[in-house]
Amino acid sequence: xxxxxxxxxxxxxxxxxxxxxxxQITEILGKTGIENxxxxxxxxxxxxxxxxxxxxxxxxxxxxxxxxxSRFKNIRKIFKAIKNYLISESVLLKPLQSDAGVLxxxxxxxxxxxxxxxxxxxxxxxxxLPHNLESFVPLQQSTISLKYSPNWFNEExxxxxxxxxxxxxxxxxTNLLSLFGINAFYLPYYPTQEVENWLLSIxxxxxxxxxxxxxxxxxxxxxxxxxxxxLGMLDRLKLAQKTPDIKIIIxxxxxxxxxxxxxxxxxxxxxxxxxxxxxxxxxxxxDILLIHQPPTSGALTKISEMLIAGIPVLANFSSARNxxxxxxxxxxxxDNEYLQLLENIGWQVPPVPDKPINEINNFIKMIDQxxx
Numbered sequence: 198x199x200x201x202x203x204x205x206x207x208x209x210x211x212x213x214x215x216x217x218x219x220x221q222i223t224e225i226l227g228k229t230g231i232e233n234x235x236x237x238x239x240x241x242x243x244x245x246x247x248x249x250x251x252x253x254x255x256x257x258x259x260x261x262x263x264x265x266x267s268r269f270k271n272i273r274k275i276f277k278a279i280k281n282y283l284i285s286e287s288v289l290l291k292p293l294q295s296d297a298g299v300l301x302x303x304x305x306x307x308x309x310x311x312x313x314x315x316x317x318x319x320x321x322x323x324x325x326l327p328h329n330l331e332s333f334v335p336l337q338q339s340t341i342s343l344k345y346s347p348n349w350f351n352e353e354x355x356x357x358x359x360x361x362x363x364x365x366x367x368x369x370x371t372n373l374l375s376l377f378g379i380n381a382f383y384l385p386y387y388p389t390q391e392v393e394n395w396l397l398s399i400x401x402x403x404x405x406x407x408x409x410x411x412x413x414x415x416x417x418x419x420x421x422x423x424x425x426x427x428l429g430m431l432d433r434l435k436l437a438q439k440t441p442d443i444k445i446i447i448x449x450x451x452x453x454x455x456x457x458x459x460x461x462x463x464x465x466x467x468x469x470x471x472x473x474x475x476x477x478x479x480x481x482x483x484d485i486l487l488i489h490q491p492p493t494s495g496a497l498t499k500i501s502e503m504l505i506a507g508i509p510v511l512a513n514f515s516s517a518r519n520x521x522x523x524x525x526x527x528x529x530x531x532d533n534e535y536l537q538l539l540e541n542i543g544w545q546v547p548p549v550p551d552k553p554i555n556e557i558n559n560f561i562k563m564i565d566q567x568x569x
Contacts, residue, residue, distance in 0.1 A: 202234065204237055204303035219303060220389050249283065264341065282311045299568050302323055307340045310341065325364070334425070354379075363379055363380065385519065399477060412544060414445075415445045417446070418486060421449065434465060446479070446483065451470075480508060488510060504525050507546045509527065514528055524547055
């Protein structure tokens with residue numbers, strides 16, 4: 198089997214959530230021996246005005262068949278889409294002309310909505326792997342209509358429905374897309390073997406320590422540039438004065454800037470970005486990981502990773518999506534439940550979650566079936 202991978206993300210098992218998901222797909226394909234051409238979209242390409250004018254009308258018609266032109270904010274957005282179509286087609290041209298049978302579409306943002314059109318033009322099947330439903334991310338704006346989430350969900354449904362299959366990272370999104378008649382399947386996140394081994398070494402060291410059931414330290418970990426993560430951190434820090442005996446550590450990219458928004462608090466520490474050894478030491482010693490987010494889409498990669506590392510996870514209902522009723526994940530729906538859990542739960546080292554072998558095998562079988 199030969200396939201084409203089209204993405205905007207780096208394949209980095211130690212990167213952000215999107216890069217980790219991409220690395221997971223890289224490892225799965227590598228272990229199965231599927232030959233793949235990895236194409237990463239970037240902003241360094243251009244298209245001539247002559248080519249734009251020459252190709253505009255047929256692309257115009259194809260776009261209208263996918264998404265009604267009435268949904269575009271203005272005529273400039275339509276011509277921007279045509280221009281981006283031509284750029285993407287030129288980037289993908291060589292692999293599209295090969296004997297690869299499937300295009301794996303890993304950049305399902307609205308800016309690339311036309312990708313199913315390109316795949317169809319070159320007689321390629323297309324499998325979408327959205328890292329999350331983009332139209333449900335808070336404050337996410339459509340590049341088509343300029344509407345904010347969730348008011349452009351119908352646009353996302355329109356182009357995902359043109360795919361031969363869609364592999365979702367969460368159970369909720371799989372079920373939702375299926376309700377719209379989309380051929381949706383579930384492929385949960387699980388870290389690469391290298392990262393799994395690193396997490397298991399943290400678990401081993403945590404098991405060696407004398408632990409207490411009393412929570413003394415909480416870690417909130419993530420990038421403050423991620424809007425749901427930042428909003429959640431700010432929300433929980435407002436309650437910091439109600440848990441004065443518990444140290445709260447905020448760590449991750451640009452998290453030190455959050456301090457400027459909330460001021461000083463005796464039991465809150467801001468660690469910012471961490472190099473790998475410092476992060477490992479921190480994970481070996483904190484009591485729990487706290488995650489708090491507003492309603493959004495996708496699934497949090499750090500939850501399965503923390504469970505592998507032997508770290509209990511305390512999460513609000515929205516953050517725990519895809520992980521409900523999982524041992525080691527404690528879910529609260531309001532501030533009172535949050536404070537009660539901190540006081541009353543006897544924290545235990547959670548079991549290692551099962552690797553999604555069946556889902557991985559189904560993913561490979563689906564590629565094989567679509568290729569043939």
